[in-house]
Amino acid sequence: MTDALWSLIAFVLTLAVLSYAIGDNPLFRIAIYTFIGISAGYFAAILIDQVIIPRLITPLLSPSASVGLMAIPLLLSLLLLARLSRRLSFLGSLPMAFLVGVGAAVIINGALFGTLFTQVRAAGLPFTPAQSSPSGWLTGIVLLFGTMTTLVYFQFTGRREPGKGIVRSPWVEWMARIGQVFIAITLGAFFAGVILASLTVLIGRLDFILQSINTLAP
Amino acid sequence: MNTVVCPQCGSSNPDKNEFCQWCYAPLHPESTSGFGGSESASIDLPDWLKEAGPLPPSPTEASDEELPDWLLSLRQASETSDFGEEIQPTSGEESFLTPDLEKILSADKDEETETLTQPEPLAQEDLTEWISRLQGEEATEEAPFAAESTPLTGQSEEELPEWLKALREQEEPPVPETYVVEGEATSPLPEPEPFVAESLPEWLKDLSTLSEEGKEAETLPTEEVAQGPEVEEAGLITPEAIPPFTEIPENITAWFEETPASIFENRSSGVYESTPTPEEFTPTTELPPTDEIPEESPEVIPAFSEEDYAAWLDHLKIEETLEEGNLAAQIPAFVDNGIAETAPSPETIVPPFIESELPEWLAEAESPAEGAESGVTPAAQLPEWLEAMRPVEAVAPTPPHAEEEDTRIETSGPLAGFQGVLPGEPEALRYSRPPIHAVRLNVSEKQRAYAALLESLVTAESTPTPLRVQKQVTAPSPILRLAITIVLFAILITGWASATPPSALPTLFPAEAVAFATTINNLSAQHPAPRVLVGLDIDAGFLPEIHTATINTLSDLMRQDARLVFLPLQSNAPVLGLAMAQEAAQQIPGYALSEQSVHLGYLAGETTGLAAFAYQPRLGMATTLEGQPAWDTQPLIGVNSLQDFDAILLITDSGERARGWIEQLRPLFSERPFLVISSAQAAPYLAPYVQSEQINGMLTGLLGSILYTRLTPKVGGENLALWSAYQWGSLTIALLILLGALAGATQALFQAQKSRSKR
Known part of the structure; x- marks a missing residue:
């Protein structure tokens, strides 16, 4: 019974969202507002239940834990709440600076050692003797050429000429045009992936609707 | 040459x-x-x-009509006497006295001549005797100077001037000649210093020689001495020929003191031989102030201008007129008699010293004397119109020729041989025009081109450029949207219902899919009961896409008795993880899900939380989803670092979040397999990591599920209905995109034709 109720609610909400095909309507809005509200509430409950209580409150209340060590995240959290007030918002700059600084350092470190260096090394892999093959060479040349032309496309340095704006040299202009083609292919691949993913989700919802109809139908 | x-x-x-x-x-x-x-x-x-300029005209050249009356009268008086001719300069010599002064002197001497007895030619002995007595070098001291002079002049004691009286009262040896010459008689000397013969000028030495030779002629009258030809040759005039005076002015005294003796030496030769010595005219004249006489150029001293002499004569006559009564008592008798005899009648005398009758040029000449008397020399001030006409060089810091060195050498005169003597040529005559500089800039063509480019850039920066008006992308009409929706739904439902895909199932498998399936199925062979970290970074909306692949993968892992540790990175991921694990466990009846798997709590902080978990797993996530200590559970016993896991399986629908997993965990987990089940939208983003072998295997979307099912045959694994709908739906979407592109191109062509037709 409970599953049938939750299936009915899911069926109605799915139809309400699909009603956007005919334009913005109250059913769609109700479904969206419900989804946003439930998600926010759920997220808050998860944060309190999975983060604040086990990682801040419980250690503070635990006799074995170091109160002094836990006081630091507590103080930073309270200072972060000060941003709700205009007069005391400056107090929240310290935890924000800490978060931004630590986050930037982590991202930069991961980008360098997890992406940049490894991708540079991978660009030369097709030309290594161990992996050398006609197809590997061709793939490597295409990848290298595509990478170079794509980087050239984002080279905006040029000479400003009167009446023409910023003009790049001819060879840079041609390389940028080729890189633009590679970028278009990449964006097309991303777009195709998004469409296919959405199509799969739509097929899943249609499957759910058809199964719900079969289940709910007498 | x-x-x-x-x-x-x-x-x-x-x-x-x-x-x-x-x-x-x-x-x-x-x-x-x-x-x-x-x-x-x-x-x-x-x-x-x-x-000094051209010489003044001779007196004979000046006509009588141009002279004033008083001067004419003086000239007439001088013509009656021949004494003036005696003091005229010898032929061929230049006299520095102006004709007027010569006339005056000749007139005065004429008067003296008439007063005295008719003179006879002066003997040499007489002259030397007088001079010897005058010098006071008579060792015999036979008679004082006053006793000798008395019979000569026949004047009474009262008629003598004061300085002569003082000399008599002292009754001392005769005054040295230098004493008389230098005019120091006004102040009696208590002890006259002995005279050194070497210090005397040559002309005085000559006089001394003469006096020694003619000691016998002591009593000769001075009148004869004054007329002697030898006197003329020596350029001397006896004291008796000196006109009477009351006292020597102080300025003259100072002038004599400051004038070097060499001046008088030069007077014995050259052009000054016939000119009167300072002793001759100083008693009767008042020389201009000493500051007007250049000290270092004795030649300039006699070069008085005509105006100076005129002013001097004017002043002299005025004194004689005003102090006539007083002077009469002091003038010696012989002078007084001479004046009385030669003086013309009052009717014939033209009053030349009345200021109102003076000529203009003479009256103007007196004004500087007034300024000199005040002792303040007025500063030179030019009128404004003259200041304005001054050349630029006059106010410039340095004149154009200031640095030029004058190399001209004087060839004659007292400055002969000197270099750099002030030239007589005025500075203005050597004026040269300033250099002319071209106003046109000397620039090259390249510089000109740069200047033009800079100017155009500045102009372009200041010129406003119109903003491009972007076309507003309007959503398709509701009818069109509804039509597309209906068509798409119909095709999907038809495809799902028919379960007949437009193309057969794929027979070629991507390498990453094969690697994924191989790694999952051979994981237990390398590590019995492998410990697998399952990362859940997926939204619930994309679950249908990867649901099949995820369920099949988890079931294969459970079949190998793997220890699964679920780590959610999204808020709803823990629930999805539980649901998928339970669904997969249903396919493996003997798998103890509660013992072999553990669901960690939500990992906050995204990338930062992943980094913390990668370096310190126990600190990064300490509790399970239920709030229990996570590291005491069976799957996590013995795990202290990330390397203690045998494999990592990431289930994600976002390429960005998958990149965070790879960047933070992969460097610390390089030796173990890293597998990914991703949505189709994240596949292009993760492809480079597959190429770089940072991802050892990957399943993508619905196709990945089909491929994994075909690689690991399972009963009922292939969902042909879903695959058929997916195929038909993909074709429909591609067709709609193509139709939309054609419609847009057609619309653009029509708009272009419209715009052309409007033009």
Whole structure:
């Protein structure tokens, strides 16, 4: 019974969202507002239940834990709440600076050692003797050429000429045009992936609707 | 080449040279003269006289009509006497006295001549005797100076001037000649210093010689001495010939003190021989102030201008007129008699010293004397119109020729041989025009091009450019959207219902899919009961896409008795993880899900939380989803670091979040397999990591599920209905995109034709 109720609610909400095909309507809005509200509430409950209580409150209340060590995240959290007030918002700059600084350092470190260096090394892999093959060479040349032309496309340095704006040299202009083609292919691949993913989700919802109809139908 | 012989050193020089190349003397003396007089005259004259300008006209040249009445009367009086002729300069010599002064002197001497007895030619002995007594060098001291002078003049004691009286009262040896000459009689000397013969000038030495030779002629009258030809040759006049005076002015005394003795030496020769000595005219005249007399140029002293003499004479006559009564008692008798006899009648005398009847030029000449009397020299002030006409060089810091060195050398005169003598030529005559500089800039074509480019850039920056009006992308009409929706739904439902895909199932498998399936199925062979970290970073909306692949993968892992540790990174991921694990466990009846798997709590902080978990797993996530200590559970016993896991399986629908997993965990987990089940939208983003082997295997979307099912045959694994709908739906979407592109191109063509037709 409970599953049938939750299936009915899911069926109605799915139809309400699909009603956007005919334009913005109250059913769609109700479904969206419900989804946003439930998600926010759920997220808050998860944060309190999975983060604040086990990682801040419980250690503070635990006799074995170091109160002094836990006081630091507590103080930073309270200072972060000060941003709700205009007069005391400056107090929240310290935890924000800490978060931004630590986050930037982590991202930069991961980008360098997890992406940049490894991708540079991978660009030369097709030309290594161990992996050398006609197809590997061709793939490597295409990848290298595509990478170079794509980087050239984002080279905006040029000479400003009167009446023409910023003009790049001819060879840079041609390389940028080729890189633009590679970028278009990449964006097309991303777009195709998004469409296919959405199509799969739509097929899943249609499957759910058809199964719900079969289940709910007498 | 013509040569010119230097007149000074006799050496030969090229004709073109103006100066001797050996002694630097001018080869053409006439060229050095800056004045336009006769060449012979300018050559003969000294430099200072050349620069002084043309000589004044001789008295005979001046007509009588141009002279004032008083001067005419004086001239007439002088013509009656021949005494003036005696003091006229000898022929061929220049006299520095002006004709007026000579007339006056001749008139005064004429009067004296008439007062005295008729003189006879003066004997040499007489002259020497008088001079010897005057010098006071008589060792015998036979008679005082007053006793000797009395019979000569026949004057009474009261008629003598005071200075002469003082001399008599002292009754001392005769005053040395220098005492008289220098005019120090006004102040009696208590102890006259002995005179050194060497310090005397030559002319005085000559006089001393004469006095010694004629000691016998002591009683000769001075009148005879004054007329002697020897006196004329020596240029001397006896004291008796000196006109009477009351006292010597102080300025004259000071002038004599300051004047070097060499002046008087020069007077014995040259052009000054016939001119009166200072002793001759100082008693009767009042010289201009000493500050007007250049000390270092004795030659300039007699060069008084005509105006100075006129002013001096004017002043002299005024004094005589106003103090006539007082002077009468002091003037000696012989002078007084002479004046009385030669004085014309009052009717015939023209009052020349009345200021109202003075000529204008003479009256104006007196004004500077007034300024001099005040002791303040007024500063030179030019009128404004004259200041405005001054050339630029006059106010410039340095004149254009200020730094030029004057290399001209004087060839004659007292300054002969000196270099850099002030030229007689005015500075203004050597004015040269300032250099002319071109106003046009000297720039090259390249600089001109740069300047034009800079100007165009500045102009372009200041010129506003219109913003491009972007076309508003309008959503398709509701009918069109509804039509597309209906078509798409119909095709999907038809495809799902028919379960007949437009194409057969794929037979070629991507390498990452094969690697994924191989790694999952061979994981237990390398690590019995492998410990797998399952990362859940997926939204619930994309679950249908990866649901099949995820369930099949988890079931394969459970079949190998793997220990699964679920780590959610999204808020709803823990619930999805539980649901998928339970669904997969249903396919493996003997798998103990609660013991073999653990669901960690939500990992906050995204990338930062992943980094913390990668470096310190126990600190990064300490509790399970239920709030229990996570590291005490069975799957996590013995795990202290990330390397303690045998494999990592990431289930994600976002390429960005998958990149965070790879960047933070992969460097610390390089030796173990890293597998990914991703949505189709994240596949292009993760493809480079597959190429770089940072991802060892990957399943993508619905196709990945189908491929994994075909690689690991399972009963009922292939969902042909879903695959058929997916195929038909993909074709429909591709067709709709193509139709939309054609419609847009057609619309653009129509708009272009419309715009052309409007033009």
